[in-house]
Amino acid sequence: xxxxxxxxxIDLVSRFPEFxxxxxxxxxxxxxxxxxxxVEVATALRDEFNFDLLSxxxxxxxxxxxxxxxxxxxxxxxxxxxxxxxTQVDRVDPMEVPSLIDVWAGADFQEREAWDLxxxxxxxxxxxxxxxxxxxxxxxxLRKDYQEAFFEEETKPFKSRWPEGHxxxxxxxxxxxxxxxxxxxxxxxxxxxxxxxxxYFSLEKSSMKHTSENQMGTDHMxxxxxxxxxxxxxxLRVAVELNGETITSLKPVMGYLHRxxxxxxxxxxYLQIMPFTDRLDYFNSMANNFGYAVTVEKxxxxxxxxxxxxxxxxxxxLSRIQNHLIFIGMxxxxxxxxxxxxxYAFEERELILDIFEAVSGARxxxxxxxxxxxxxxxPADAMQKIKxxxxxxxxxxxxxxxxxxxxxxxxxxxxKGVHVLNAEEAIRNSVTGPVLRAAGVPYDLRRAxxxxxxxxxDFDVAVRYNGDMYDNYLIRFDEIRQxxxxxxxxxxxxxxxxxxxxKPQYQVRVPAGEAYGRVESPxxxxxxxxxSNGKPNPYRYHVRAPSFVNLTAVETMCKxxxxxxxxxxxxxxxxxxxxxxx
Amino acid sequence: MEENKYExxxxxxxNIPEDIQNxxxxxxxxxxxxxxxxxxxxxxxxxxxxxxIEMIAAQTARYDMARFGMExxxxxxxxxxxxxxSGTVTKKMLPSIIRLYNQMPEPKYVVxxxxxxxxxGPFKEGYNVVAGIDKFLPVDVYIPGCPPTPQAxxxxxxxxxxxxxKQSIKKVRWYxxxxxxxxxxxxxxxxxxxxxxxxAEEIEAAAVKKEGA
Numbered sequence: 104x105x106x107x108x109x110x111x112x113i114d115l116v117s118r119f120p121e122f123x124x125x126x127x128x129x130x131x132x133x134x135x136x137x138x139x140x141x142v143e144v145a146t147a148l149r150d151e152f153n154f155d156l157l158s159x160x161x162x163x164x165x166x167x168x169x170x171x172x173x174x175x176x177x178x179x180x181x182x183x184x185x186x187x188x189x190t191q192v193d194r195v196d197p198m199e200v201p202s203l204i205d206v207w208a209g210a211d212f213q214e215r216e217a218w219d220l221x222x223x224x225x226x227x228x229x230x231x232x233x234x235x236x237x238x239x240x241x242x243x244x245l246r247k248d249y250q251e252a253f254f255e256e257e258t259k260p261f262k263s264r265w266p267e268g269h270x271x272x273x274x275x276x277x278x279x280x281x282x283x284x285x286x287x288x289x290x291x292x293x294x295x296x297x298x299x300x301x302x303y304f305s306l307e308k309s310s311m312k313h314t315s316e317n318q319m320g321t322d323h324m325x326x327x328x329x330x331x332x333x334x335x336x337x338x339l340r341v342a343v344e345l346n347g348e349t350i351t352s353l354k355p356v357m358g359y360l361h362r363x364x365x366x367x368x369x370x371x372x373y374l375q376i377m378p379f380t381d382r383l384d385y386f387n388s389m390a391n392n393f394g395y396a397v398t399v400e401k402x403x404x405x406x407x408x409x410x411x412x413x414x415x416x417x418x419x420x421l422s423r424i425q426n427h428l429i430f431i432g433m434x435x436x437x438x439x440x441x442x443x444x445x446x447y448a449f450e451e452r453e454l455i456l457d458i459f460e461a462v463s464g465a466r467x468x469x470x471x472x473x474x475x476x477x478x479x480x481x482p483a484d485a486m487q488k489i490k491x492x493x494x495x496x497x498x499x500x501x502x503x504x505x506x507x508x509x510x511x512x513x514x515x516x517x518x519k520g521v522h523v524l525n526a527e528e529a530i531r532n533s534v535t536g537p538v539l540r541a542a543g544v545p546y547d548l549r550r551a552x553x554x555x556x557x558x559x560x561d562f563d564v565a566v567r568y569n570g571d572m573y574d575n576y577l578i579r580f581d582e583i584r585q586x587x588x589x590x591x592x593x594x595x596x597x598x599x600x601x602x603x604x605x606k607p608q609y610q611v612r613v614p615a616g617e618a619y620g621r622v623e624s625p626x627x628x629x630x631x632x633x634x635s636n637g638k639p640n641p642y643r644y645h646v647r648a649p650s651f652v653n654l655t656a657v658e659t660m661c662k663x664x665x666x667x668x669x670x671x672x673x674x675x676x677x678x679x680x681x682x683x684x685x
Numbered sequence: 686m687e688e689n690k691y692e693x694x695x696x697x698x699x700n701i702p703e704d705i706q707n708x709x710x711x712x713x714x715x716x717x718x719x720x721x722x723x724x725x726x727x728x729x730x731x732x733x734x735x736x737x738i739e740m741i742a743a744q745t746a747r748y749d750m751a752r753f754g755m756e757x758x759x760x761x762x763x764x765x766x767x768x769x770x771s772g773t774v775t776k777k778m779l780p781s782i783i784r785l786y787n788q789m790p791e792p793k794y795v796v797x798x799x800x801x802x803x804x805x806g807p808f809k810e811g812y813n814v815v816a817g818i819d820k821f822l823p824v825d826v827y828i829p830g831c832p833p834t835p836q837a838x839x840x841x842x843x844x845x846x847x848x849x850x851k852q853s854i855k856k857v858r859w860y861x862x863x864x865x866x867x868x869x870x871x872x873x874x875x876x877x878x879x880x881x882x883x884x885a886e887e888i889e890a891a892a893v894k895k896e897g898a
C-alpha cells in the first residue's frame with residue numbers, strides 16, 4: 104500500500120530562479136509563476152517532480168491589488184502532500200493566461216469554469232465556452248465587483264435582517280421586480296439570443312466522412328440527450344454525434360443545476376456555509392460537511408475533539424456504504440433491470456438514513472459537523488442501531504447482493520470489457536475516486552494523504568486493474584467491505600469525552616490565509632479551497648467537486664462505443680448534478 | 686367520516702343494502718370521473734435536485750406511493766398527469782421545464798416540492814436561480830421542506846387528490862368550449878439574463894428608467 108510520503112519541500116525557486124518566486128503573503132504558501140513560463144514550469148512539475156495529478160484549477164479575484172490569480176493544486180498519485188502554484192495577471196480584460204490542457208487534460212472543464220465565472224481567458228484552450236451559464240450571459244459572476252440581481256450587501260448577516268429585522272422581499276428592491284439584471288435600454292425586439300452553434304461546432308466534425316468501403320455510406324447524426332432524460336442522473340445534457348449507433352464525438356453540457364454555490368458561499372459567514380455544503384452531493388451530506396470542516400479547521404489551526412473524530416469517521420463511512428448501495432441499484436436500473444435491485448438498495452439506505460436522522464435531525468441534509476467537532480453526540484439507541492447494522496445486517500446484505508448479482512449473465516455481458524479506462528488516461532484526466540482505483544491506481548486519500556483519524560485504522564485500499572465497467576461495479580462492493588472494516592474498528596475504539604474542542608459559537612475567527620482541504624468522498628477527491636482575509640466571511644470559496652472533474656474523461660471513454668452503453672457509463676461514473684453544477 | 690368523504694365511489698347519503706354493496710353504487714358523473722382520476726395520477730419522471738432523491742425514496746418499499754396510484758412514472762410528458770417540480774429551478778433549466786409542461790396534455794397539475802421549487806429556497810439570492818416555479822407555471826400544491834420527507838410528499842399528494850375531488854366535469858378548463866391550450870406558457874428567452882416574454886413591456890420600461898435615474 105502507498106505509505107504517505109514524508110513532507111518534502113520542493114525548491115521550485117532555485118530550479119527556475121528567473122520566473123518563479125515563493126508566495127510570501129502571510130498565511131499563503133506555494134509559488135508564483137510568471138504567466139509567460141507557466142507551461143514550462145507545469146511540464147517540469149509533471150515530468151521532473153512527478154506531480155501527475157492536477158487536482159484543482161481555480162481563480163481568485165484580488166480586486167484591491169488589481170490582480171486576477173489562477174491557483175493550481177497538484178498531487179502525486181503515489182501519495183503525500185501536494186504543491187500549489189499560482190500565476191497572476193492584471194485585472195484588465197482580456198485577462199489571458201496560457202492553458203495547461205496540453206500538460207494535464209484534466210484542466211479542461213476547470214479552466215472553462217474559471218472562464219465562465221471569473222472571465223479568465225485561457226489561451227490555447229481548444230474549446231473555451233461557458234460551462235455553467237449559457238452563451239450570451241452578461242458578466243462573470245464570481246468577480247468581486249459583480250452584483251447579482253437580488254444583491255443586498257457584500258456579506259451576511261445583512262443589516263436589514265439582523266439585528267434590526269426589517270426584512271422585505273428581495274423582489275421589491277429590484278427594478279425588474281424579479282431575479283434579473285439587464286443592460287440599460289434593453290429592447291427585446293432587436294435582441295438576437297445566442298444559439299448553440301458553438302456547442303455543435305465543438306463536436307468533432309467528422310460528419311461528412313463516410314464509413315469504410317464495404318459499408319453503406321451514412322451521414323452522422325447529432326443527438327441531444329437531456330437535460331430531461333430518465334437516465335441521465337439528474338439534469339445533465341449530452342450532445343452526441345453518432346455514426347449509426349456508435350459515438351464519434353460527445354460533449355457534456357451542464358449548468359442546469361448551477362445554484363451559485365461559490366457566490367452564495369462568499370456572501371455567507373463560515374458557519375452559514377455548512378448547510379449549503381449538504382446540498383452539493385446530496386447523497387452524502389456527511390462527506391461534504393467533512394471536507395468543508397477539515398478545510399476551515401486547517402485555516403483556523405484548531406484541534407478536533409477525539410470523540411468527534413471517531414463520530415465523523417463513522418458517519419462518513421456509513422454515508423459511503425449507502426452511496427455505493429444506491430450506485431449499484433441505479434447502475435442495474437440503467438442496465439434495464441427496472442427497479443428491483445434499487446428497492447433492495449434503498450431498503451438498506453433507509454436504515455442508514457434513520458441513523459443520520461437520529462444524530463442530526465434530518466435524513467438527507469444533516470448539517471452535522473462544526474469546526475472542532477460535531478454538533479451533537481450520538482444517542483445511545485442510535486449507537487446500538489449502528490452496531491447492529493455494521494456487525495450483522497450490512498455484511499449479510501452485501502453478501503446477498505453479491506450472490507444475486509455478480510454472476511448475472513446480463514450484467515456481466517453488459518459490463519465486462521466495456522468502457523475501459525486505463526490508468527494513464529485516468530490520471531491525465533484528473534479522474535479520482537473509485538473510477539481511478541478500478542483502473543489500477545491505488546490512490547485513496549484516506550491512505551495517500553490521511554486526514555482525521557484514518558491513519559489509525561487497518562484497512563486495504565480497494566483496487567482493481569481492468570478499468571472496465573465490471574471492475575468499476577465490483578470495486579464498489581470492495582469499498583463497502585473496507586468501510587465496514589473501518590466502522591468495526593471505529594466502534595471499538597471510540598472514546599468517551601466532549602464532542603467539540605471549541606465553545607459553541609455563531610461566528611468563528613479565521614485568520615487570514617488560504618487552505619486547501621480534501622477528503623475522499625464516495626465519488627472521489629472532494630476538496631475545498633478557501634481564502635480568508637480575516638473577516639467573518641471567506642474571501643474566496645471554491646469547491647473542487649469530484650463528479651465535475653471526473654466528467655472530463657467521458658469524451659475519451661466514449662469514442663467508438665455504442666450509445667446504449669453510454670447510459671450505463673453515466674451510472675458508472677456515479678455523478679451527482681448538485682456537485683457537478685454546484 | 687368527514688375527511689374521507691370523497692374516497693369511495695358511492696355517495697355517502699345513500700344506504701345500499703350490505704349484500705349488494707359490491708355490485709351496486711349510486712353516484713354522480715363528477716364523482717365517477719374524479720374517483721378514477723384521483724387514484725391514477727401519473728407523475729412525470731422528472732427530477733431536478735435533492736428533492737428528486739426523496740421522491741425516489743417515496744416510491745420505494747418503505748413509503749410506497751403506489752398505494753395512491755402514483756407509482757407509474759412516465760418519462761414522456763405526453764403520458765403524464767402531474768409535474769412534480771422536485772428541486773431548484775435554475776434559469777438555464779427553465780425553458781426545458783416549460784417546454785415539458787406545454788407538452789403535457791390536460792388535465793395537468795403542478796406540484797412544487799420543497800423550498801426551492803416553491804420560492805427559491807436557500808438559493809433564492811443566486812444569480813442563476815428562479816425564485817419559485819410559480820412565477821411561470823400555475824402551481825396546485827406546495828410542499829414545504831428542504832427536502833420534504835417522503836411522508837410530507839405523500840401528504841402533499843393527498844392534498845392534490847382532495848383538489849381533484851372538488852373539480853366538476855362541467856366547469857374544468859379543459860372541457861371549456863372554444864378554449865385551446867388555456868394553460869400554454871410562452872417560452873422564456875435566455876438572453877443577457879432570463880427574460881419572461883409575458884412581462885416584456887414592463888421589463889423594457891424598467892431597463893429605460895434605470896438610465897434616467
